Amino acid sequence: MPTINFEGQDFVCGEDETVLECMTRSGMLIPSSCQSGTCQTCVIRALEGTPPPGSQNGLKDTLKQQNYFLACICKPEEDMTIGLSLVSPRNTVNVIEKDALNESVVRLRLEKPDGFSYKSGQFINLVRTSDDLTRSYSLASTPDDDFLELHIKRVPDGKMSCWVFDTLQVADEVAFFGPAGDCFYVPGKPDQPLLLVGTGTGLAPLYGILRDVLVQGHTGPVHLFHASLAAPGLYLEQSLRDFATQYEHFTYTPCVLHGDTPEGGQQGNIADIPARELGSLSGYRVFLCGDPPIVNALRQKSFLAGVSMQDIFSDPFVFAAQDG
Amino acid sequence: MSTVYEQLGGDAAINAAVDVFYRKVLADHYVNRFFEGVDMEKQAAKQKGFLTMVTGGPNNYTGKDMREGHKHLVAMGLNDAHVDHILCHLRSTLAELGVAQDLIDTVISVAESTRDDVLDR
Ligand SMILES: Cc1cc2nc3c(=O)[nH]c(=O)nc-3n(C[C@H](O)[C@H](O)[C@H](O)COP(=O)(O)OP(=O)(O)OC[C@H]3O[C@@H](n4cnc5c(N)ncnc54)[C@H](O)[C@@H]3O)c2cc1C
Ligand code: HEM
Ligand code: FES
Numbered sequence: 001m002p003t004i005n006f007e008g009q010d011f012v013c014g015e016d017e018t019v020l021e022c023m024t025r026s027g028m029l030i031p032s033s034c035q036s037g038t039c040q041t042c043v044i045r046a047l048e049g050t051p052p053p054g055s056q057n058g059l060k061d062t063l064k065q066q067n068y069f070l071a072c073i074c075k076p077e078e079d080m081t082i083g084l085s086l087v088s089p090r091n092t093v094n095v096i097e098k099d100a101l102n103e104s105v106v107r108l109r110l111e112k113p114d115g116f117s118y119k120s121g122q123f124i125n126l127v128r129t130s131d132d133l134t135r136s137y138s139l140a141s142t143p144d145d146d147f148l149e150l151h152i153k154r155v156p157d158g159k160m161s162c163w164v165f166d167t168l169q170v171a172d173e174v175a176f177f178g179p180a181g182d183c184f185y186v187p188g189k190p191d192q193p194l195l196l197v198g199t200g201t202g203l204a205p206l207y208g209i210l211r212d213v214l215v216q217g218h219t220g221p222v223h224l225f226h227a228s229l230a231a232p233g234l235y236l237e238q239s240l241r242d243f244a245t246q247y248e249h250f251t252y253t254p255c256v257l258h259g260d261t262p263e264g265g266q267q268g269n270i271a272d273i274p275a276r277e278l279g280s281l282s283g284y285r286v287f288l289c290g291d292p293p294i295v296n297a298l299r300q301k302s303f304l305a306g307v308s309m310q311d312i313f314s315d316p317f318v319f320a321a322q323d324g
Numbered sequence: 325m326s327t328v329y330e331q332l333g334g335d336a337a338i339n340a341a342v343d344v345f346y347r348k349v350l351a352d353h354y355v356n357r358f359f360e361g362v363d364m365e366k367q368a369a370k371q372k373g374f375l376t377m378v379t380g381g382p383n384n385y386t387g388k389d390m391r392e393g394h395k396h397l398v399a400m401g402l403n404d405a406h407v408d409h410i411l412c413h414l415r416s417t418l419a420e421l422g423v424a425q426d427l428i429d430t431v432i433s434v435a436e437s438t439r440d441d442v443l444d445r
Binding site (some may be wrong): 033034036037038039040041057058250296299300303304306307308310312 | 335
């Protein structure tokens with residue numbers, strides 16, 4: 001009978017018993033509701049071992065790929081270690097490049113540690129080594145790049161972002177944990193239309209996903225909308241325009257809320273622009289990153305414009321609680 | 325006799341129905357305030373719970389769960405008229421997906437039977 005390791009303890013799963021039943025019987029509480037594989041309340045991750053495919057029914061592709069499963073319908077076939085997230089080792093690396101992308105966004109390139117693997121669009125938790133201050137930043141690089149790239153926006157009085165802007169220098173050391181996140185491209189359905197929408201440094205993960213999609217030979221149309229309050233907040237405009245020239249199936253639309261609209265761009269509330277420009281979004285796969293309220297509005301608008309819930313991937317940049 | 329859930333085509337059919345159903349609910353200004361402010365994905369999974377339950381698919385929900393699960397909504401003013409709206413969206417969702425009229429009637433009567441629990445009376 002398979003053994004389940006959870007939070008450092010071993011539990012033997014009985015004949016015909018589900019992971020949820022086994023844990024509950026042992027007094028380990030995993031939240032649950034329907035207990036029949038529908039409501040996804042009991043979702044948990046196999047950190048070691050492979051969950052039976054049936055126990056992943058209804059989960060998004062990105063979660064399936066990371067071995068998430070539903071505890072209430074999982075009758076394990078092999079030993080598993082389960083938990084909510086992987087404990088990743090701490091990596092210490094040097095800064096290899098630092099440039100301004102505009103007045104308020106800096107691009108950092110870090111050494112990529114040997115054997116570090118991730119998917120474009122995931123994020124890492126960056127650590128200031130002097131005091132362990134930690135913040136999440138999305139990876140704008142692709143796994144083919146031999147560096148890790150971050151786009152960091154200066155937040156007024158922000159502890160980490162101002163330090164990165166004002167103090168951190170090339171050759172300095174930083175640490176990080178990760179990767180994490182489920183906003184990434186899963187190959188398959190190469191002709192599906194894709195919609196990428198980001199505000200501010202929400203472009204970072206999308207820039208990674210975009211290049212991933214283009215090199216993986218996605219053939220369906222790919223639309224990127226990058227929004228900022230006003231034109232000076234946009235960045236990497238030229239390189240995105242170059243991609244649009246190079247790849248016929250890719251379009252780039254810079255968007256601003258007010259002020260001058262860049263060439264080929266749009267003005268207005270970004271939550272309304274994609275559906276206004278593209279019409280029905282039925283059949284699309286959608287990636288949304290950046291400011292949490294806007295990401296939530298975009299999730300709802302894209303869903304109402306016809307995108308299936310299973311095809312909406314998002315990363316709201318929730319900021320850290322005031323923890324010092 | 326097989327359940328409506330099985331006759332519809334099980335899990336895959338319910339997944340398709342969730343999108344259609346939840347889109348109608350969110351677009352209905354009379355009821356959508358009850359669904360606001362919650363994570364959309366979790367909410368969609370719960371709507372799948374709703375559809376699985378009323379079509380007789382695998383679930384362990386009880387009347388007590390229905391009472392508990394909607395109590396905070398009753399406190400927000402949930403009443404018969406809201407239930408009527410939801411049932412109407414349910415009916416049109418199933419019709420759009422080509423479900424036969426007698427099956428739709430069966431599903432609606434199952435949903436109808438939970439009305440008092442949902443409204444906590
Ligand atoms: C999954 C994820 C991915 C992220 N990816 C990126 C990324 O690629 N690039 C990036 O620049 N940031 C990203 N962030 C945000 C980042 O983690 C930090 O929250 C941000 O850099 C602010 O940290 P700080 O220490 O400078 O500010 P803090 O010292 O934490 O905050 C200072 C003050 O500013 C407020 N504040 C914090 N952030 C914002 C904001 N965005 N807008 C308005 N007020 C704010 C705080 O409430 C506080 O009052 C991501 C966040 C998450 C959760
Ligand atoms: C017609 C009878 C109804 C039935 C059988 C029913 C059934 C269900 C079920 C099974 C769940 C999932 C519970 C879970 O898995 O946690 C649920 C959740 C929910 N229902 Fe209903 N429902 C009904 C009517 C309504 C109505 C009329 C409204 C509002 C207009 C409503 C709003 C909700 C909301 C908001 C949730 C999620 C609550 C949460 O966030 O936990 N329901 N319902
Ligand atoms: S408890 Fe509902 S899916 Fe497991």
